[in-house]
Amino acid sequence: MAIKLDSSIIRKVAMALSGLFLIIFLTQHFIINISSVFSEKIFNMLSHFMGNNFIVQFIAQPILIVGVLFHFIMGFYLEWQNRSARSVKYVVYKGSANSTWISRNMIVSGAVVLSFLVLHFYDFWIPEMKYKYYDFLAEDPNRYHEELVHKFNDPIKVILYCISFFFLALHLLHGFASSFKSLGTDSRYYYSIDLFTKIYAIGIPLGFCFIAVFHLITNIVTH
Amino acid sequence: MQLTLKIWRQENADSKGKIVSYEISDVSPDMSFLEMMDVLNEELMIKGIDPVAFDHDCREGICGSCSMFINGEAHGPDRYVTTCQLHMRKFKDGDTIYVEPFRAKTFPVIKDLVVDRTAFDRIQHAGGFISVNTSGNTQDANSIPIEKANADKAFDAATCIGCGACVATCKNSSAMLFVSAKVSQFALLPQGEVEATDRVINMVKQMDEEGFGNCTNTGACQVECPKGISLDNIARMNRELVKAQFKK
Missing domain, CATH: 3.10.20.30 (Beta-grasp domain)
Known part of the structure; x- marks a missing residue:
């Protein structure tokens, strides 16, 4: 067996696999976050587990970071390669006649999601790392819900989050179904895959928006 | 007018x-x-x-x-x-x-409007064929039973005329629809099985060496193809290539 990583199809398969891996992560992230709406106790319990479990922190988290970096770096590399494959552009190019805007602009939606991740890391991940591995503060299993709610007291930030989730939905609408096609899934499953993609790609980002808006409203009502 | x-x-x-x-x-x-x-x-x-x-x-x-x-x-x-x-x-x-x-x-x-499409010829030369003994002992093709559904799909793929509309249309200038049609028309038939592994590896390698872009499944090629070659062929070629990696 000799897997040629320089093959365009193998790169395509690698992009699909990394995308699906990130979708699995997104799903578990959503499940934990949505619990914050229904139960402070469950959210704290899950967050405490995720934040202090050795396997999650030192095995799953580095794998996730590598997955995110690979997906973005490979995405930008492929975009550069694709653009250079047509040195002289068309005077008139009617892309809308044969494909969706979403499928033609994955780099745009991807770049917005990347920008969001920078904001998200600044908001949550960096303070969390500082709390645990720089300041070495004592672990409080009940701090997570309050911290989360506090982050969403700024309407501008909530709007920025919702815009990012809109672009995440666009990215997923093409990327999810496309990844299965890249993996060579037989066309008899396309209808089910496309249907599930639509439900997931709209449902999950909408759910994330709901969480942000819910906590913003909670903040306004309680203060 | x-x-x-x-x-x-x-x-x-x-x-x-x-x-x-x-x-x-x-x-x-x-x-x-x-x-x-x-x-x-x-x-x-x-x-x-x-x-x-x-x-x-x-x-x-x-x-x-x-x-x-x-x-x-x-x-x-x-x-x-x-x-x-x-x-x-x-x-x-x-x-x-x-x-x-x-x-x-x-x-x-x-x-003017004339372009050099010999890149397609070189891809075809890299593996778009089956090696058959034509010395007079060639087996009658009809003696090998082929499932109707596969025969139809192979025939559909074989209708590709290699015009290059897929490359011209694709925002990435990808040749995946053309190459996948050529791979599929043989991969679906028993006559093409013998050289299937080398075929897909060599044709994809040649495609990459020519400098075509990557496929991002926009589906534009399928819409603009004058012969209606389906995107299913690209998924089939992806399967064939991944399978080939394990066989080589």
């Missing part, structure tokens, strides 16, 4: 091209697009202007020679037709029509 044609003119591969505007009148809606181009060229020659160079051969949608990007679409606004099968009734009197060559780094312009 009276039309304004904005056509890409380029003296040769090394010169810089530009869009040149021509007015043409008395165009019959029943003319094919190439017949309209013939009329234009006659008028240009009478005026002593170099006629517009364009590829054509069979003029019945079989050879895949005619390669024009018309008003932003490969082979123009109609579906499942090549440029030679496109009729002027698809346009309105007074329209402005942009005519450009198929564009990709792998399809360099030779002159």
Whole structure:
């Protein structure tokens, strides 16, 4: 067996696999976050587990970071390669006649999601790392819900989050179904895959928006 | 019909091209697009202007020679037709029509609307064939039973005429639809199984070496393909290549 990583199809398969891996992560992230709406106790319990479990922190988290970096770096590399494959552009190019805007602009939606991740890391991940591995503060299993709610007291930030989730939905609408096609899934499953993609790609980002808006409203009502 | 044609003119591969505007009148809606181009060229020659160079051969949608990007679409606004099968009734009197060559780094312009598509030939040479003993002992193809569904799919893939509309249309200039059709037409048949592993590896390798872009499953190629080659073939080729990696 000799897997040629320089093959365009193998790169395509690698992009699909990394995308699906990130979708699995997104799903578990959503499940934990949505619990914050229904139960402070469950959210704290899950967050405490995720934040202090050795396997999650030192095995799953580095794998996730590598997955995110690979997906973005490979995405930008492929975009550069694709653009250079047509040195002289068309005077008139009617892309809308044969494909969706979403499928033609994955780099745009991807770049917005990347920008969001920078904001998200600044908001949550960096303070969390500082709390645990720089300041070495004592672990409080009940701090997570309050911290989360506090982050969403700024309407501008909530709007920025919702815009990012809109672009995440666009990215997923093409990327999810496309990844299965890249993996060579037989066309008899396309209808089910496309249907599930639509439900997931709209449902999950909408759910994330709901969480942000819910906590913003909670903040306004309680203060 | 009276039309304004904005056509890409380029003296040769090394010169810089530009869009040149021509007015043409008395165009019959029943003319094919190439017949309209013939009329234009006659008028240009009478005026002593170099006629517009364009590829054509069979003029019945079989050879895949005619390669024009018309008003932003490969082979123009109609579906499942090549440029030679496109009729002027698809346009309105007074329209402005942009005519450009198929564009990709792998399809360099030779002159005006004529592009070099020999990259496709090299991909085909890399594995788009089966090795059969033709010394007189060739087995009758009909003696090998083939499932009807597979025979149909193989035949559909084999209808690819290699015109290059998929590359011209794809925002990435990817040749995956063409290569996958050529891989599929053999992969689906027992006659093609013997060389299946080498075929897919060599054809994809050649495709990559030529410098075509990557497929991002936009589906534009399938829509613009004059023969309606399905995107399913790309998924099949992906499977074939991944399988081949484990066999090699």
